[in-house]
Amino acid sequence: MSETLKIGLIVSSTRQERFADKVLAWFAPIAAAQPGWEIEVLDLREAALPFFDEPVPPAAKPVTAPAAQAWGEKLEAMDGFIVLTAEYNHSITAVLKNAFDYAFEGWKRKPIGTVGYGGVGAARAVEHLRMIAINFGMVPVAGGVNIGGGDFGALMGGKSFADLGPHLEKSAEGLIADIDWWARAIKAAKAA
Numbered sequence: 508m509s510e511t512l513k514i515g516l517i518v519s520s521t522r523q524e525r526f527a528d529k530v531l532a533w534f535a536p537i538a539a540a541q542p543g544w545e546i547e548v549l550d551l552r553e554a555a556l557p558f559f560d561e562p563v564p565p566a567a568k569p570v571t572a573p574a575a576q577a578w579g580e581k582l583e584a585m586d587g588f589i590v591l592t593a594e595y596n597h598s599i600t601a602v603l604k605n606a607f608d609y610a611f612e613g614w615k616r617k618p619i620g621t622v623g624y625g626g627v628g629a630a631r632a633v634e635h636l637r638m639i640a641i642n643f644g645m646v647p648v649a650g651g652v653n654i655g656g657g658d659f660g661a662l663m664g665g666k667s668f669a670d671l672g673p674h675l676e677k678s679a680e681g682l683i684a685d686i687d688w689w690a691r692a693i694k695a696a697k698a699a
């Protein structure tokens with residue numbers, strides 16, 4: 508094991524009764540147990556970004572809103588990201604899109620993966636997220652977790668992740684392996 512990787516777990520729903528907390532409570536310990544990983548939860552509720560209002564795109568000039576400056580600094584400290592993503596009307600949440608729009612350097616050339624949840628495991632939101640991520644030169648990884656269908660229904664109905672069997676953990680392992688591989692490869696390339 509070489510260098511420690513800093514991986515940001517982004518919580519992308521901010522509503523009061525969010526299901527995201529249940530997903531975070533399940534996934535964060537799995538990610539934190541990965542050797543060589545240091546996890547930081549980046550909760551968009553805490554980031555409290557205003558609705559985008561900058562004179563020029565953050566790709567062209569540093570942002571002026573203090574909350575966005577703090578957000579950008581957090582992103583820049585990370586080697587990769589895993590987004591816990593709901594699906595709102597077949598896409599990502601508006602607050603997550605706003606959080607993408609409000610930064611540039613912090614996203615650039617880093618791997619990104621997803622733990623999606625919803626009727627179809629947030630599959631449509633995940634595809635949108637991948638397209639957005641490409642604009643930042645990010646690497647959307649192939650592995651991912653989709654908590655959908657009967658699993659999502661069972662969890663909504665009060666079941667726990669432990670009741671569902673090991674298949675979601677298997678998906679989580681694949682996601683973590685992909686993020687780990689790309690984060691190390693990109694870090695080495697940047698250092699060279």
Ligand SMILES: Cc1cc2nc3c(=O)[nH]c(=O)nc-3n(C[C@H](O)[C@H](O)[C@H](O)COP(=O)(O)O)c2cc1C
Nearest residue numbers: 520522524525526527593594595596597625626627
């Ligand atoms: C505005 C809105 C739009 C939604 N659209 C979808 C959708 O397109 N597909 C889906 O599977 N679920 C959809 N849902 C249901 C969500 O999957 C469910 O509410 C989930 O708990 C949202 O995640 P959160 O509780 O962490 O915010 C939607 C929910 C909201 C609030």
